[in-house]
Amino acid sequence: MHALTLNFEEPATVTEESGYTLFLLCNPQSLVEDSGFSISYQRDGVSYTASTNKLGKQFEAGKYYQFVLRLTKEELKVEGCEVSDWVSEKLPEIAIEEIPS
Numbered sequence: 279m280h281a282l283t284l285n286f287e288e289p290a291t292v293t294e295e296s297g298y299t300l301f302l303l304c305n306p307q308s309l310v311e312d313s314g315f316s317i318s319y320q321r322d323g324v325s326y327t328a329s330t331n332k333l334g335k336q337f338e339a340g341k342y343y344q345f346v347l348r349l350t351k352e353e354l355k356v357e358g359c360e361v362s363d364w365v366s367e368k369l370p371e372i373a374i375e376e377i378p379s
Contacts, residue, residue: 306339313337315347317354328354340364 314331328349333356337343342365346358 304337306341307337309335309337311335315345315354317349330354330356332356334359 312331312335313333314329315333316327316329318327333345342362344360345356348355348357
């Protein structure tokens, strides 16, 4: 798996109560090594990077993986992982009427 970099134009403020949610889609696969995740950020003008390599090796088709990561002063910890069936549904078509001004 190759590194994926996401850059945010504006600084994201994260509160302890709500956290920050990021969604990522990846292909079903079996990896040789555990997959990893890194986050780089700035606090009070100082740059930091925190990483974990404990996201697992197996990503099955038809499954939805939700990881809970907690960034502390010492490390980026995986606090939980929930695996559920991927639920898909057919939505009705949305009609858009263009009204000239």
